[in-house]
Amino acid sequence: MGSVIAAYSAAWIILMAYLLSLGARQRKLQQALERLEQAAESPRAAHVR
Amino acid sequence: MPSWRIAAAVAARDLRIEARTREALLAMGFYAVLVMVIFSFAFAGDASLTGLAGGGLLWVALLFAALVALDRSFSREAAESSWTGLLISPAPRVAVLAGKFASSFVLLLGLEALLVPLLAVLFNAPRSANWGGIAVTVLLGSWALAANGTYFAAMSAHARQRGLLLPLLLLPVSIPAVLAMVEATQAYLAGGGMANYWLRILAGYNVIFTALGAMLADAVLEAE
Amino acid sequence: MSGAAKSRWFAGAAAATLALLLIALYWALIGAPTEATMGTIQRIFYYHVPAAFSAWVAFGLNAAASAWYLARRSPKADALAVAGAEVGLAFLSVNLISGPIWAHPVWGVWWVWDARLTLTLAMWVMYASYLILRQLTPPGSLQPRLAAALSMFFAADIPIDYMAIRWWRTQHPAPVLFGGPDSGLAPRMLVALLWSLAAFLALAGLLMWMRYRQALAQDELRRRRQQQLLAQEA
Numbered sequence: 001m002g003s004v005i006a007a008y009s010a011a012w013i014i015l016m017a018y019l020l021s022l023g024a025r026q027r028k029l030q031q032a033l034e035r036l037e038q039a040a041e042s043p044r045a046a047h048v049r
Numbered sequence: 050m051p052s053w054r055i056a057a058a059v060a061a062r063d064l065r066i067e068a069r070t071r072e073a074l075l076a077m078g079f080y081a082v083l084v085m086v087i088f089s090f091a092f093a094g095d096a097s098l099t100g101l102a103g104g105g106l107l108w109v110a111l112l113f114a115a116l117v118a119l120d121r122s123f124s125r126e127a128a129e130s131s132w133t134g135l136l137i138s139p140a141p142r143v144a145v146l147a148g149k150f151a152s153s154f155v156l157l158l159g160l161e162a163l164l165v166p167l168l169a170v171l172f173n174a175p176r177s178a179n180w181g182g183i184a185v186t187v188l189l190g191s192w193a194l195a196a197n198g199t200y201f202a203a204m205s206a207h208a209r210q211r212g213l214l215l216p217l218l219l220l221p222v223s224i225p226a227v228l229a230m231v232e233a234t235q236a237y238l239a240g241g242g243m244a245n246y247w248l249r250i251l252a253g254y255n256v257i258f259t260a261l262g263a264m265l266a267d268a269v270l271e272a273e
Numbered sequence: 274m275s276g277a278a279k280s281r282w283f284a285g286a287a288a289a290t291l292a293l294l295l296i297a298l299y300w301a302l303i304g305a306p307t308e309a310t311m312g313t314i315q316r317i318f319y320y321h322v323p324a325a326f327s328a329w330v331a332f333g334l335n336a337a338a339s340a341w342y343l344a345r346r347s348p349k350a351d352a353l354a355v356a357g358a359e360v361g362l363a364f365l366s367v368n369l370i371s372g373p374i375w376a377h378p379v380w381g382v383w384w385v386w387d388a389r390l391t392l393t394l395a396m397w398v399m400y401a402s403y404l405i406l407r408q409l410t411p412p413g414s415l416q417p418r419l420a421a422a423l424s425m426f427f428a429a430d431i432p433i434d435y436m437a438i439r440w441w442r443t444q445h446p447a448p449v450l451f452g453g454p455d456s457g458l459a460p461r462m463l464v465a466l467l468w469s470l471a472a473f474l475a476l477a478g479l480l481m482w483m484r485y486r487q488a489l490a491q492d493e494l495r496r497r498r499q500q501q502l503l504a505q506e507a
Contacts (some may be wrong), residue, residue, distance in 0.1 A: 002301075003286045004379060007317040007371040011324065014370070015476065022483050029490055036497055197426075204419050208409040218406060218423065221399040222430050225437035232441065243444060248439050263430055268343065268422040 052144040059135075060149025063122060063181060064155060068085060073121055077160050081114040082167065093225030103172040108190065108227060111157065115194045116216055118156045119202040122149055144197060144267040161187045177240035185246070186237065189251040190230035196249065196255065197222055200262040203269045220264040226254050286482075287507065292295040297465070297472035305465035317375040319465050323473035325393070325445040327401055331361030332427075337352060339424035342417055351417035352488035354424065355407060356481040359456055364477060388435075388442045399427050412495055415501045 054102040067073045126132035135145060137149050165187060168174065198219055205214035220227075236244035301319035308315035335357030342350035367482070384390065405421055410416040467501040483497065 001290055001313050003314050003374050004316045005442075007374040008298075009321055010300075010370045010374070011320050011367040014367050018359070018480065019483075022480070022487065026483075026487060029487065030492065032494055033490070034498075036494065036501065040501060065343045090317055131380065135426050145436070189298075203296075204422070205407070207411075207415055208406065210409055214406065214409055217402045221395060222404050222426050223429065224395050228437050228441055232444070246440060250433070250440070257429055257433065261426065265422045265425060271418075 050140070052141050052147075055140050056147035058168060059117075060144055060151035060155070062093050063149065063152035063195065066125075067152070069258055073156060074159060075273050076124035077114040077156065078163055079115055081110040081160060081164055083112040085164070085167065098144045103168055103238050104231045104236075106172075107164060107168050107234060108230050111121050111161065111190070112194065112227070114160050114222075115153070115191075115198055116174065116219070117199040119162075119195075119219075120212055120215055122153055122199070123206040126206070136270060142270040143263045145270060146203065146262065146266045149203070150195050150199040153199055155208060157191040157195055158188070160202055161191065163189065165245065172238075174238055175240065179237040179240060179244075182237035182244055182248075183234055185206075185248060186230060186233040186251070189248060189255060190226065192255050193223065193226040193230070193251060193258070195258050196262055197226075200265075200269060222258075229254065275318075283482075286475075286479055290400075290472070290479050293468070293472035293475050297468040298402065298466040299302070300465035300468045304420070305462050306459060308462075311379055314375060314378055317371050319469040320473075321368055321375060323470040324364045324371065326459075326470060327473045327477040328364035328368060330359045330474065331357045331481060332396070333357075334481070335361060335400075336424055336428045339421035341429075342421040343425070346417075347412075348492050351421070353493070354417070354421060355488050356484035357426075357486055358400050358403050358407075360447075360477055360480045362397065362404065362496065364473070365393065365397050365400070367391060388439045388440070391438045392435055395438070396427075396431065403427070412491075455500045473478065484504075 083105055092102060165183065169178075192233060198215075201218040201222075202215055205211045205218060208214050229247040233244040233247035233251065238246070291389065297319070302317055305316065307313055335354050336396075338350045338353035338357060341347065342354060372393075377383050403420060406423055407416055407420050410419055
């Protein structure tokens with residue numbers, strides 16, 4: 001049974017790790033989009049370099 | 050200008066440069082010989098073992114050398130304005146790629162002329178070895194490496210870590226070809242007959258991937 | 274579909290996927306009978322096989338999307354391609370790890386160079402190199418184009434690989450190993466397998482959908498950034 005648990009756990013860990021990485025990337029994406037919105041609304045801010 | 054002329058011009062230019070500086074042949078040659086020698090240490094000089102692995106060792110050495118040659122064939126271009134000019138021109142991409150392929154192919158064949166006799170000597174290849182068969186295998190195998198190698202060298206020329214990316218792209222796709230090359234060489238060394246099937250796989254591989262590379266040449270050679 | 278409706282739909286799909294995964298887990302661990310020869314370890318099969326199948330579906334979508342991209346240069350095609358490759362590689366990894374865990378007690382070895390394993394390993398390396406290519410090339414028009422071309426090479430390569438490796442194995446037979454994972458399936462085992470298959474395919478679909486949306490959003494972000502840069506320089 002131990003091997004079965006090991007195999008199933010490995011599967012879940014890999015798939016959850018991928019899911020979590022998607023989540024992390026999504027958060028960064030949201031933040032970047034928000035920053036872009038803010039920069040667009042204040043055209044005097046010239047810091048995008 | 051007809052395509053084949055463009056291809057020939059590209060190939061001739063590359064080979065002329067290589068002949069003048071002789072850098073590539075020396076680098077590739079030394080690298081390949083070194084690889085063969087070092088790797089055979091792994092077999093502790095046991096003649097029977099090296100006899101079993103001769104085919105594999107030859108092709109490992111050739112793979113290393115091919116990577117050197119292929120990387121060179123595109124790295125040099127980045128600095129030359131003539132290359133950009135060529136890409137901007139209406140010259141069909143296939144022709145340019147074909148020229149690059151031809152020069153790499155010729156370089157590899159030149160290298161094999163050195164390596165195969167070396168293989169025979171180092172591994173005490175038996176009299177019964179089928180050298181004609183080995184010659185054909187070498188020809189087909191070099192074609193496979195040069196064809197896909199040229200395509201992926203062009204592809205990785207666009208990327209960061211170009212030198213790292215080329216083997217990462219080339220080797221996985223080359224798995225069936227390498228399998229065939231090694232098995233055929235080994236079979237011919239042992240004087241066996243199973244090699245024919247491997248040669249057919251290799252020939253089929255070459256047809257398919259040369260065609261594919263030609264069809265997809267534009268994807269990989271557009272000037273950015 | 275409005276934004277709110279989409280989120281509700283997604284939440285529903287996620288909940289359904291979770292439910293399927295739990296049902297499948299129940300069947301795999303309890304519902305299915307214990308196999309006669311191998312014993313409990315045979316249950317790994319209920320994760321090992323659906324993972325491979327899901328990977329193949331994902332890679333198939335990658336191939337189709339790549340061809341579509343080369344034909345139409347559609348950003349949606351590229352988004353689907355990268356989603357298929359990433360999710361496929363994740364599921365193939367599950368397959369490649371569960372295999373040896375199963376094999377070691379049953380065959381006595383972690384690995385054999387038999388046709389199926391060798392091909393799976395070759396595919397893993399291929400799609401890993403695909404993702405590395407994407408990582409190392411600039412986004413925009415270059416990365417999708419190169420990646421799509423590479424994917425076409427894989428599509429041509431995998432059938433040849435299969436033939437060559439199978440012949441290779443006929444020439445050099447692997448040690449005789451019996452008790453392969455698909456030797457005789459009792460009805461309740463088939464049910465367990467089907468639940469697992471459904472669950473894994475649902476999860477694969479969900480993850481691909483998420484990655485697809487994310488790829489489109491990343492592309493959108495990049496384009497807006499470019500626009501903003503151009504506007505500032507004006």
